[in-house]
Amino acid sequence: MELQRRVLLLTWTFFLTFDIVINAEASQCSEETTPKNKKIKELFKNLNNTYLYRKDTKSSNETSLVGKPTRCLWMLWTTEANVSTASVFLTYKDEMNETIVDILSVKSECKNTLEFTFTDVDLEEFRDRKVKYKVLSTNSSCSILKKPKARSGKCAYWVLYTGGGGKVAKWCKPPRNHTGDVEIHTLKQPGRCKEKPVTIPPGVYTLKPE
Structure with a gap:
């Protein structure tokens, strides 16, 4: 007993x-996942109503967010009122030189991680596609995000530079000895991509690109 x-x-x-x-x-x-998550909250504030243009380079033409080669990619970030979710209006040209338009939802998760979900897309291959990035650092002019290494391939870094001039400051870069691809996004629209912006769907806050 x-x-x-x-x-x-x-x-x-x-x-x-x-x-x-x-x-x-x-x-x-x-x-x-609440606004108390400081890095996520600050990132959303820093990028709200901001157009970011990806710098096309021969060494990193494959975009980690899309998962295949792109060019002339730009994003418009809009933060929701709760400052813990956001929307991204994404436009780019694919390998067939066709302009693709997607709308993504962005929400915060544990450990300063963002999850991007393709919510409004035309291509079947992107239906419910989810991509995660960890926010390593963020301030009013520079944010560094990291996409973890997949089963095949390597990790990727985002350098989101919102400082003036379009030239990235030397201190705005991923950690030392990194081994992943680096994708640079700035406020400057690439010269060869200066085309009339695609019409932004109703409901997405519009701000004229510079």
Whole structure:
């Protein structure tokens, strides 16, 4: 009888401890998805109503967000009122030189991570596509994001430079000794991509590109 009591007591203690651990992790995750998540909140504030143009380079023509080669890619970021979610209006030219327009939703997750979801797309291959980036740092002129390494391939970094002039400051760069591709986005529209912007769908806040 005494043995059974001890077994029951140990079992009860185990489940209680297990439940506390799970709830603690869930609580931590929930807290980090709120506006209290400082890096996410600051990033959304810094990029709100901002057009960012990807700098096309021969070494990194494959865009980690899209998952295939693109050119003349630009994004318009709009932050929701709760400052914990955002929308991205994405335009780019594919390998067939066709202009593609997508609308993505962006939400914050645990550990300063953003999840991009392709919500309004024409191509079947992008339906419900989700891509995650971790916010390493952000301020009013420079934000560094990292896309974790996939099963095949390597990781990728985003340099989002919102300082003036379009030339990225020397200090605005990924961590030292990184091994991933670096994709640079600035406020300057590439000369060869100066075409009339695609009409932005109703409901997406419009701000004329520079």
